[in-house]
Amino acid sequence: MLRVEEHLELAQFAEGEFGANAVVSSYINAAIGAGDVICGALTGEYNRSGDHFEAVRMLELAGEKDAAKALNTVLQNKTMANYSDVGLSEVQVKQTSRLSVKLVNRARQLAP
Numbered sequence: 001m002l003r004v005e006e007h008l009e010l011a012q013f014a015e016g017e018f019g020a021n022a023v024v025s026s027y028i029n030a031a032i033g034a035g036d037v038i039c040g041a042l043t044g045e046y047n048r049s050g051d052h053f054e055a056v057r058m059l060e061l062a063g064e065k066d067a068a069k070a071l072n073t074v075l076q077n078k079t080m081a082n083y084s085d086v087g088l089s090e091v092q093v094k095q096t097s098r099l100s101v102k103l104v105n106r107a108r109q110l111a112p
Contacts, residue, residue: 001111004033008104015097020088024081027093027100031074034103035059038067041110052078067106070099 011026035055036046042062047055052075059068074096081088088096 001037001107004030004037004104004107007033008100011097011100015093020090020093021081021084024077024088024093024096027096028074028078028081031071031096031100031103034100034107035067035071037107037111038062038064038103041107064106067103070103074099074103 007026007030011023011030014023014026032052032055035052035058039055039058039062040046042064043058045058047058053072056068056072056075059065059071077088077092077096080086
C-alpha cells in the first residue's frame with residue numbers, strides 16, 4: 001500500500017505544476033496498485049501479468065464491479081499518458097484523479 005500512497009501523493013503534488021501526461025501517469029500507477037491491493041485483500045491473488053486489463057477482470061470476479069469499471073476507465077489513458085506527445089485534457093486529468101482516489105480509498109478500506 002505504501003507505493004500506492006506514494007504514487008497518489010506524487011500525482012496530487014504534481015497536478016498543476018507538471019504536464020498533464022506526467023500527472024495522469026502517476027494517477028494511473030496509483031490506480032493499478034490499488035487494484036492489486038483490492039484483489040489481494042479479497043482473494044489472496046493479484047495481477048502478475050503485464051496486461052493491466054487482467055486486473056479489471058480479477059476485480060469483476062471478486063465482486064468489485066465499481067472498482068473494475070474505475071480501473072478500466074483509468075487504463076484507457078495509459079498509452080497516451082506514457083507514450084504520446086499529445087497532452088491529455090484537463091477533463092481527462094480530473095477524471096483520472098477522481099477515479100484513482102476512489103480506487104485508493106477502497107484499497108485503504110480493505111488493507112488499512
